Amino acid sequence: MLPRYLISPSFSQKKYDYCDCIIIGSGIAGLSTAIRLSEHASVKVITKSNLSESTTWYAQGGIAAAIKKPDEWKSHYEDTIIAGQGLSDSNAVSKLVKTAPKMIEDLFELGIIFDISGGEISLTTEGGHSFPRVLHAGGDATGEEIEKKLVKYSKTFSKIKFFPEYLAVDIVTFKNRVLGVLALNISENAVEIHPTENVVIASGGIGWLFELTTNPSISTGDGIAMAYRAKASIKDIEFMQFHPTVFKTNDGKLFLITEALRGEGAYLRDKNGNRFMVGAHPKAELAPRDIVVKEMVKVMKDQGIANVYLDATHVPESFLKLRFPNIIAKLKDNGLNLHTDLIKVFPAAHYLNGGIRTDLKGNTDIRGLYACGECAATGAHGANRLASNSLIEGLVFGWEISKEIIAKAGKRSDAEVENTLKQLEKIISENAKSNIGNAGKDIAASFSNASIAASGGTGDSAGAGGAGQSADVAAASQASAAVDKEKLIESLMSSFRHMMSHNVGILRDDKSLKEAQDFIVQTLENNDFYNMADKRAIELLNMLTVGSIIIKAAMLRKESRGTHQRNDYPLTDDKNWKKHIILKEDSVEFEPVK
Numbered sequence: 260m261l262p263r264y265l266i267s268p269s270f271s272q273k274k275y276d277y278c279d280c281i282i283i284g285s286g287i288a289g290l291s292t293a294i295r296l297s298e299h300a301s302v303k304v305i306t307k308s309n310l311s312e313s314t315t316w317y318a319q320g321g322i323a324a325a326i327k328k329p330d331e332w333k334s335h336y337e338d339t340i341i342a343g344q345g346l347s348d349s350n351a352v353s354k355l356v357k358t359a360p361k362m363i364e365d366l367f368e369l370g371i372i373f374d375i376s377g378g379e380i381s382l383t384t385e386g387g388h389s390f391p392r393v394l395h396a397g398g399d400a401t402g403e404e405i406e407k408k409l410v411k412y413s414k415t416f417s418k419i420k421f422f423p424e425y426l427a428v429d430i431v432t433f434k435n436r437v438l439g440v441l442a443l444n445i446s447e448n449a450v451e452i453h454p455t456e457n458v459v460i461a462s463g464g465i466g467w468l469f470e471l472t473t474n475p476s477i478s479t480g481d482g483i484a485m486a487y488r489a490k491a492s493i494k495d496i497e498f499m500q501f502h503p504t505v506f507k508t509n510d511g512k513l514f515l516i517t518e519a520l521r522g523e524g525a526y527l528r529d530k531n532g533n534r535f536m537v538g539a540h541p542k543a544e545l546a547p548r549d550i551v552v553k554e555m556v557k558v559m560k561d562q563g564i565a566n567v568y569l570d571a572t573h574v575p576e577s578f579l580k581l582r583f584p585n586i587i588a589k590l591k592d593n594g595l596n597l598h599t600d601l602i603k604v605f606p607a608a609h610y611l612n613g614g615i616r617t618d619l620k621g622n623t624d625i626r627g628l629y630a631c632g633e634c635a636a637t638g639a640h641g642a643n644r645l646a647s648n649s650l651i652e653g654l655v656f657g658w659e660i661s662k663e664i665i666a667k668a669g670k671r672s673d674a675e676v677e678n679t680l681k682q683l684e685k686i687i688s689e690n691a692k693s694n695i696g697n698a699g700k701d702i703a704a705s706f707s708n709a710s711i712a713a714s715g716g717t718g719d720s721a722g723a724g725g726a727g728q729s730a731d732v733a734a735a736s737q738a739s740a741a742v743d744k745e746k747l748i749e750s751l752m753s754s755f756r757h758m759m760s761h762n763v764g765i766l767r768d769d770k771s772l773k774e775a776q777d778f779i780v781q782t783l784e785n786n787d788f789y790n791m792a793d794k795r796a797i798e799l800l801n802m803l804t805v806g807s808i809i810i811k812a813a814m815l816r817k818e819s820r821g822t823h824q825r826n827d828y829p830l831t832d833d834k835n836w837k838k839h840i841i842l843k844e845d846s847v848e849f850e851p852v853k
């Protein structure tokens with residue numbers, strides 16, 4: 260059982276002033292919400308790396324919206340529902356696709372420049388879309404253009420305060436109501452409390468839980484783990500989408516090759532040169548992602564190969580150069596030419612369909628706690644997200660949240676704010692008295708290894724040894740313990756990610772899931788990383804937490820559907836499983852599809 264807080268709030272070294280809202284994350288969901296709030300409320304953006312580092316930055320293909328006839332929202336709606344394979348909530352999909360065009364107008368207003376062709380916005384098709392409706396920027400650099408402009412624009416508002424290199428650790432709550440955020444100031448190794456009654460979790464996805472992933476290393480599922488510890492509901496988390504076309508560079512890194520390339524005509528071929536998707540699905544290479552991945556896995560297994568081939572050699576070179584400049588450059592660095600070579604590709608963990616359960620206004624089941632973007636489960640994606648529906652979802656539901664918070668902002672009386680601060684103090688002092696979970700074997704040492712090592716040991720030991728040699732020895736041994744702990748954390752993280760890819764990846768079964776569960780239980784039992792002011796230790800605990808929630812849901816769902824495929828239950832079972840699994844720390848519920 261995890262403790263309520265990974266670091267006891269009583270260890271906080273600094274308490275900030277109250278603000279109207281705290282946003283965790285500076286990707287498209289977090290920054291767009293902050294910008295919308297900025298004229299009405301005091302906002303803090305806490306983000307664990309620099310402001311731009313986010314999954315959003317790496318988005319290539321584009322952003323979906325039915326903006327041009329004959330396309331219309333109804334068609335976008337139908338495509339999204341089909342991709343979701345029976346588990347998309349129609350009200351969430353409806354909100355998403357109907358609001359999408361307005362979000363694109365807002366992006367224009369922010370100065371985002373989308374690609375133009377023939378004097379009009381250039382629209383492309385991706386897997387599962389019936390019309391070209393995906394806007395893109397810089398060819399294949401859509402996310403970079405959006406993130407750059409969001410960062411630039413958000414910095415112009417004095418009411419938004421930024422806390423980069425700050426890791427949100429936990430949401431502080433009392434009686435199911437938000438009181439603030441416990442955060443780690445990474446550079447100073449200091450734990451701090453940020454009081455507020457409104458927190459928006461926009462912390463992105465969980466790709467980093469898997470060994471092979473398209474996601475950057477920030478995607479460790481922190482926000483989902485925090486929400487779970489705060490007793491929020493987690494929905495549809497067994498549905499992890501794998502992207503079919505990922506390329507390994509010469510230095511072993513993974514690089515996504517956007518689906519838009521298949522949208523513009525590229526084929527998938529097996530080792531004999533056959534287009535295996537033809538006949539497998541009416542849309543061939545443009546079938547929804549889960550279907551393409553399933554076929555790829557079959558072909559790779561049957562032919563004993565670790566990859567299939569992406570073939571764009573028949574697409575005109577001049578067009579490729581215009582549309583996919585980043586991909587061409589990356590392949591060139593690796594000695595390949597998109598126009599003349601077949602590119603080896605394989606599937607990798609890409610996008611979490613589920614997450615923190617929200618209603619259509621972004622509310623979770625904790626008062627004052629909201630979620631949007633990839634960490635949220637609005638119900639729009641069901642068992643499989645339609646390509647390019649993710650960036651747009653962050654904008655749509657972030658907007659809804661901003662409306663909710665604006666309606667409340669400024670209405671708090673001084674006495675009410677004072678009351679919140681008093682309750683926060685109470686939580687801090689209560690946690691000082693209690694020994695949280697099995698945590699804190701050696702709280703002082705683990706709390707800040709670096710600062711203890713730097714000061715040459717505790718005041719006592721320095722005094723007893725008369726500084727000099729014994730202080731040096733103490734410092735050296737503290738430093739070496741810190742290095743050992745760091746190595747241990749890295750090694751546990753990499754074993755965990757390896758295990759997740761093998762046991763909880765594209766194909767799962769009861770045995771693989773049980774093994775995965777044992778791995779997590781043992782790792783948690785044998786290692787005590789609580790109360791450590793250490794980013795990697797906190798991320799590891801969050802990864803283990805999210806891993807255990809996925810496993811629980813995946814074991815429950817005894818069928819195969821969309822991005823949840825079980826070897827031991829290969830068929831979709833609408834009679835028993837056309838419903839959402841909702842997990843809380845101490846309960847399991849099933850929710851009908853709306």
Ligand SMILES: Cc1cc2nc3c(=O)[nH]c(=O)nc-3n(C[C@H](O)[C@H](O)[C@H](O)COP(=O)(O)OP(=O)(O)OC[C@H]3O[C@@H](n4cnc5c(N)ncnc54)[C@H](O)[C@@H]3O)c2cc1C
Pocket residue numbers: 283284285286287288289305306307308310311312313314315316317318319320321322323401402425426427428461462463464473474475477481482515609610631632633634646647648649650651653
């Ligand atoms: C390679 C790639 C290509 C993609 N292409 C597309 C595409 O073409 N179209 C599309 O729609 N989608 C695409 N996606 C998916 C899409 O990019 C993401 O789903 C979307 O950007 C998520 O936005 P977000 O704001 O929710 O999260 P992110 O952009 O990931 O931002 C999360 C933020 O939270 C911060 N954070 C996380 N944990 C903490 C913590 N504990 N404390 C403080 N801060 C924290 C991170 O530092 C980051 O700032 C792609 C994804 C990848 C990986």
